[in-house]
Amino acid sequence: MECRTELYAGKAKSVFTTDDPDKLVLRFRNDTSAFDGKKVAQLDRKGMVNNRFNAFIMEKLEATGIPTHHEALLSDNESLVKNLDMLPVECVVRNIAAGSLCKRLGVDEGIDLKPPTFEFFLKNDDLGDPMINEYHIESFGWGKRDEVEAMKVLTFKVNDVLTALFKTAGLLLVDYKLEFGRYHGAIVLGDEFTPDGCRLWDIETREKLDKDRFRQGLGGVVEAYEEVAARLGVNLPSA
Ligand code: ADP
Ligand code: UDP
Numbered sequence: 001m002e003c004r005t006e007l008y009a010g011k012a013k014s015v016f017t018t019d020d021p022d023k024l025v026l027r028f029r030n031d032t033s034a035f036d037g038k039k040v041a042q043l044d045r046k047g048m049v050n051n052r053f054n055a056f057i058m059e060k061l062e063a064t065g066i067p068t069h070h071e072a073l074l075s076d077n078e079s080l081v082k083n084l085d086m087l088p089v090e091c092v093v094r095n096i097a098a099g100s101l102c103k104r105l106g107v108d109e110g111i112d113l114k115p116p117t118f119e120f121f122l123k124n125d126d127l128g129d130p131m132i133n134e135y136h137i138e139s140f141g142w143g144k145r146d147e148v149e150a151m152k153v154l155t156f157k158v159n160d161v162l163t164a165l166f167k168t169a170g171l172l173l174v175d176y177k178l179e180f181g182r183y184h185g186a187i188v189l190g191d192e193f194t195p196d197g198c199r200l201w202d203i204e205t206r207e208k209l210d211k212d213r214f215r216q217g218l219g220g221v222v223e224a225y226e227e228v229a230a231r232l233g234v235n236l237p238s239a
Pocket of ligand 1: 008009010011012013014015024081083084085086179181190191192
């Protein structure tokens, strides 16, 4: 599939039109950012690792009946996806307390959350992605009530599927962020599922194997992503 024009260059991925208006190409770059773009770096192999990791996860989700935008892996750094009309919200499920939740509520990192908790954030870097609730989504017209409901149901379904999958790889799925869009009237999972947008800890040692390694300057960022991929059986070309 040939890329035509670049529609959008985000912080980590670029989006291209194709000759089919229903399809886009996502290019996963090596750019890495945190703190709403305030900390940035180029990390060798990250684009390739995340592209292949994402394809693996999206295929697992599709196989359990979760509608995703993923169509095909095109190359090391590119995937073909459905062209979604994205909702400007981020859906976060947390199984264990970490990150902004700990800061906001003054709770210790590592507390088990039973049941898992759910948060919506507005996708707006200038405002620092503020937390919003479902009434805001409806009142400001970012999404309809049934769309809000569908995003919640699908995000929790992803939790069931991926908590079990990561457990088989000796990993705890601490939390993660999903983005959804509209496709011919249905709510479909878009964007990506990679260690850039979730927290994964080793089940035994609780070692962090996700983007917190970058946020916290722990080093070995892409090596950690590759370790997770290897444990899951994601096919990566050798370095
Ligand atoms: P950001 O916009 O946060 O900097 P990225 O660098 O990951 O993030 O950019 C990818 C952009 O592509 C995001 O804005 C995301 O919402 C959008 N996107 C992801 N999947 C799709 C899709 N299937 N259709 C349309 N847009 C998408
Ligand atoms: N997350 C993300 N993009 C964002 C904000 C959060 O992918 O713009 C992910 C993050 O990696 C984590 C989860 O969502 O897995 C919850 O993030 P949190 O609210 O704790 O924010 P953080 O402190 O990580 O910025």
